[in-house]
Amino acid sequence: MLRATETGDARPLDPSTLGDHVDRLFRAAWALCGTREDAEDLVQETFARVLAKPRLLRGDDDLGYLLRVLRNTFVSRHRADQRRPATAPMPEQFEPADPQLGARPDAAVAAREVFAHISALPDLFRDALVAVDVVGLSYAEAARALGTKEATITSRLHRARAQVARGMEPHRESVL
């Protein structure tokens, strides 16, 4: 689990500003889950948790806080899923075109593959990459959110990026 921010004065989280972070959290959720459908459910559950009661934050890092809740929700769901019997996933080939990506199907396919590769990374690498490259936190914010040192974030991020590129290599060769 991720640590809470420990510095600064407490202030209430303003629910009206949460909408500003939906895109970033959706990307982070997709990178954690590996599929758009699961990502949507994860983000909704995250917001439901956050909105369930007034939240007091320390510091001004709303996004870092939301990422922590998202990550913790993901871990909880993952544990719960492991206790349930497995069900067959929906066939990928029947995924209709996304209206936002319909004009660029190649980009849609590439994005889907990139997120799938990120989700398959070892947890520590994945979390660093999600925090910095996907959500856009600074190294310091990511280190705070993940409860580690900036130097560790740098190292994990470097390896995570390399693994994603390596994972995408067969795809790149196959389409050329």
Place this chain on the structure above:
Amino acid sequence: MADAPTPDRDPREDELAERGRHLVAAAVADTYAPLALRERIEAERERARRPARRRSFAFAGSIAAAAAAAIVAIVIALNGGAASPSVLATVQLAGGGPTLPAPHRDASNPKILTARLQGVPFPEWGPQFKWRAAGERRDAIAGRPATTVYYDNPAGARAAYTILGGKAIAPPEGARSVRFGGTELYVMRRGRSRIVTWNRAGHTCVMIAPAAVPENKLIRLAAWDGGGSVPF
């Protein structure tokens, strides 16, 4: 974001990491939260604003049962509030499939089809969304005319779009309200189907499609007015 230099890096790894950074950046730049998710979050926020009743996450678990109840509500509403043998006919209305050829594009307005009910035309989604009219059927439900146009998309999904004659009926209980482009729609899921209902020119429209079709896609289709060429 530039990386801080770290010692003892393999140049090949550096190159891979840089490529990975670009791949992730491109994927992130092309990815936005779908409309349906935004609406779901807005609904969560609305629920959180209501002080009286405690929300229950059990709601999420019982969504299937609620959707099933909702479709029954639709059917009962379509029949004037009384359950009757025609309920079954109503449930099976769209499932019956087309009985007439696909309507053509209207010669005077390329954003609509020639099919219409009580002056309300069906939209032509082909050029804009690649959903093409595949057939039509006409029925009567509890004394009201109902026309259905079937649309197919390139992925093989079929949507059945029904316009019900007469006054608009109340939205089904249990359906979730969504507002898009000035149009209020009600969405629900029933088993493997997704259902959207909304009003156009005082008439109720109902669209049923496979659940694999994203909700935001159905909402965009339903609320599309062709830049004002499709009357609402």
